[in-house]
Amino acid sequence: MESFENKIVLIFFTALGVMLGSVLVGSLSAVLVREPPVAVMLKLARDMKIWAIAAAIGGTFSTFEILESGLFSGEVRAVIKQVLYIISALAGTQAGYYLILALCEGKFK
Secondary structure, eight states, X not given: OOOHHHHHHHHHHHHHHHHHHHHHHHHHHHHXXXXXXXXXXXXXXXXXXXXXXXXXXXXXXXXXXXXXXXHHHTOHHHHHHHHHHHHHHHHHXXXXXXXXXXXXXXXXX
């Protein structure tokens, strides 16, 4: 069974990988259709944040089920673990977003 610490790290890097992979591959499609890749990268980075979080935590239904059972059954520990998983996914997504911004050299559009 995975330990709590291992799962936190796995979720962080999954969110980071989803962000970086989707944005970099999406920018390749921009090259194919003769769009500016930097603008497409920045747009995709903004749009992919919520999807990277959902993918990293393994979907939303299981998270909501655990949060519901934790809140209504009094299992505070399960709720805290899910909140920490979500924070880890948010951190991975934001780290990926900042890496994309650095890769685009801060060219905002």
